[in-house]
Amino acid sequence: MRRLALIAIMLLLTxxxxxxxxxSGRIKGSVTTEVLKGPVEGVRVDVxxxxxxxxxxxxxxxxGRFEIDLARLFPELKLDGKTIIFIFSKQGYVRNVKHWDxxxxxxxxxxxxxxxMTSLVGSSALTPxxxxxxxxxxxxxxxxxxxxxxxxxxxxxxxxxxxxxxxLANALSRAIRTHLQTLPKASSPALQVGxxxxxxxxxxxxxxxxxxxxxxxxxxxxxxxxxxxERSSSGKDIANxxxxxxxxxxxxxxxxxxxxxxDTIPAELLNSPKLHEKLxxxxxxxxxxAVSLREFGEAKAAGDRARVERVRAYLTDExxxxxxxxxxxxxDIVELIKLIDQELRRP
Amino acid sequence: MKPLKVxxxxxxxxxxxxxxxxxxEGALRPLPDEIRGRIEMVGGSEGNLYxxxxxxxxxxxxxxxxxxxxxxxxxxxxxxxxxDRGFGVRPRKIVVTAPxxxxxxxxxxxxxxRSGNPISLQFRCEGHS
Numbered sequence: 001m002r003r004l005a006l007i008a009i010m011l012l013l014t015x016x017x018x019x020x021x022x023x024s025g026r027i028k029g030s031v032t033t034e035v036l037k038g039p040v041e042g043v044r045v046d047v048x049x050x051x052x053x054x055x056x057x058x059x060x061x062x063x064g065r066f067e068i069d070l071a072r073l074f075p076e077l078k079l080d081g082k083t084i085i086f087i088f089s090k091q092g093y094v095r096n097v098k099h100w101d102x103x104x105x106x107x108x109x110x111x112x113x114x115x116x117m118t119s120l121v122g123s124s125a126l127t128p129x130x131x132x133x134x135x136x137x138x139x140x141x142x143x144x145x146x147x148x149x150x151x152x153x154x155x156x157x158x159x160x161x162x163x164x165x166x167x168l169a170n171a172l173s174r175a176i177r178t179h180l181q182t183l184p185k186a187s188s189p190a191l192q193v194g195x196x197x198x199x200x201x202x203x204x205x206x207x208x209x210x211x212x213x214x215x216x217x218x219x220x221x222x223x224x225x226x227x228x229x230e231r232s233s234s235g236k237d238i239a240n241x242x243x244x245x246x247x248x249x250x251x252x253x254x255x256x257x258x259x260x261x262x263d264t265i266p267a268e269l270l271n272s273p274k275l276h277e278k279l280x281x282x283x284x285x286x287x288x289x290a291v292s293l294r295e296f297g298e299a300k301a302a303g304d305r306a307r308v309e310r311v312r313a314y315l316t317d318e319x320x321x322x323x324x325x326x327x328x329x330x331x332d333i334v335e336l337i338k339l340i341d342q343e344l345r346r347p
Numbered sequence: 348m349k350p351l352k353v354x355x356x357x358x359x360x361x362x363x364x365x366x367x368x369x370x371x372e373g374a375l376r377p378l379p380d381e382i383r384g385r386i387e388m389v390g391g392s393e394g395n396l397y398x399x400x401x402x403x404x405x406x407x408x409x410x411x412x413x414x415x416x417x418x419x420x421x422x423x424x425x426x427x428x429x430x431d432r433g434f435g436v437r438p439r440k441i442v443v444t445a446p447x448x449x450x451x452x453x454x455x456x457x458x459x460x461r462s463g464n465p466i467s468l469q470f471r472c473e474g475h476s
Contacts, residue, residue, distance in 0.1 A: 094395075
């Protein structure tokens with residue numbers, strides 16, 4: 001009997017050891033700004049193992065995420081027991097170096113490398129002048145704030161120097177409302193969303209500062225972007241609108257998200273009240289996501305379970321309408337639903 | 348045999364034994380090929396000195412033997428120095444450099460090297476070198 005028990009214990013130990021297995025070499029992580037924890041896109045990740053370097057082994061995506069397969073990068077090396085050095089760099093940020101010891105029996109995949117980056121551009125606090133400017137635009141309620149769009153025109157195309165931001169804001173507002181009308185009303189949260197253009201100059205690369213503005217304004221999201229006007233092969237001027245949409249959730253569990261939206265429209269519509277007809281439903285969909293984040297945060301704080309369930313039902317409907325090409329947004333919605341489910345599982 | 352001759356033979360024997368012993372020890376218990384440690388900042392300094400800090404490994408002739416960038420972890424000052432364990436190669440010194448500060452040298456003892464344990468260093472920025 002005693003011998004059988006001993007064999008059982010040994011089998012159990014063997015099972016545990018084999019379940020851990022050697023390190024697979026796959027690393028996943030995310031890079032965020034140090035102060036507001038917003039994602040940092042375009043960060044170069046260099047890797048060094050045993051004095052051997054691989055430059056630009058990865059680059060972070062719009063959500064600040066990266067993935068590296070060390071076994072593929074260093075097929076000649078046995079990684080167990082080695083120190084892996086990750087070097088994160090991007091212009092405008094302080095270089096960040098992380099050492100990670102790859103121990104035998106470590107998890108097969110390491111997912112949780114969180115890297116904060118300190119911005120060299122701007123300080124972490126708003127100046128009194130900036131605060132005074134922001135106060136002029138401050139509104140109660142749910143607002144998207146639109147920073148001035150930068151306009152560039154390629155040679156040979158018409159030069160459109162002034163885009164009327166009021167027209168752009170109204171057009172977006174109408175496009176968003178059109179999109180909201182298609183949603184099932186019973187499950188949708190309160191969707192009174194205003195859009196307000198603000199005339200403050202800030203570099204598009206200074207994402208940390210843009211988020212600071214948004215946080216100070218208690219914005220649902222801040223939108224910035226640029227417009228490139230060019231002449232198409234058919235001889236017509238077209239405007240490529242690239243917008244960046246910074247959601248600002250009040251939830252500590254959910255990092256602010258950065259979403260890119262591209263629209264191509266005839267250039268003459270840039271200053272036309274008909275602009276909204278050409279804007280796609282993306283704007284509405286991203287706004288819904290931002291509203292859901294805020295709505296969930298408020299419902300959670302109020303302990304209103306029915307309201308939390310409404311947000312969940314609403315997001316599930318939204319998810320069902322998404323196509324495979326909208327993977328990024330889908331991933332964010334799935335993460336939010338997971339967070340809501342965690343909340344709903346609580347007694 | 349003269350006493351001097353005996354002493355000479357004994358001395359030579361000891362040296363030969365020492366060489367053979369260190370070869371044998373090297374073959375049986377090779378030195379680690381990576382030296383790890385942590386640099387602790389002492390005294391006040393402006394900003395994060397780890398950001399531009401570098402470490403390197405020298406042999407007994409002060410020749411550079413470490414490979415790689417020599418970057419330290421910008422959060423906690425950890426470092427890892429890899430080198431080729433060739434015949435007769437023995438790491439002797441760790442040199443820490445940081446812009447605007449005097450270099451810091453640490454002589455690695457035999458026991459530190461053999462143990463393979465992380466080496467703790469203290470760094471105080473003492474003005475320009």
